[in-house]
Amino acid sequence: MDKNIELKKLKQEMGADKSLPLRTRETRLVFGEGNPDALIYCLGEAPGYYENQQGRPFVGQAGKLLDKLIESIGLKRKDVYISNIVRFRPPENRDPTPEEITAFQPYVDREIEIIKPRVIVTLGRFSMNKFMPGVKISQVHGNPRTIEWQGRTVIIIPMYHPAAALRAGQIMQQLKEDFKLILEVLKKAQEIKTEEEKPKQTSLF
């Protein structure tokens, strides 16, 4: 099925899922957006005030910084796919709870399955912990890790959240440096893909 149609179907299902937490009269579903064929999938935390207003991910101050970081490596926002682990705004922008993260997890997994990215950039500790539980962001940010995910090889690059970078100059510097790794890591990820896609050698003997 066409990826756009699959994503539309997934969004409709989420819209109709009354069991999802954080759904209130004030909150609006913020689904992922971007290129459905993106090789790079950026995964944030949860919508904030402006995301909730517009129904789009990363459109506030942190989003503007994310756009600049993407442009700093010669790409455009529309080249990548941008999403969040939690899709309704938590009250007062508090951290999402483990239960909330778990409730949205099947949808995040299905979205990744549709996009089939080669590289996943996690923004902040919550999305990082999805793929790398128990690690500390201060210790692993900028260290790409190759994992098997949904039967495919994916490289995860854990990074600080842009909102944290807006609060601390040192984190901003590190986030900028970490972003510079993306294209090189993508090249490596595509080489792995080539290996996977090589026709299996059949022995004549």
Ligand code: URA
């Ligand atoms: N922060 C996030 O993690 N996601 C958004 O969409 C906006 C801000």
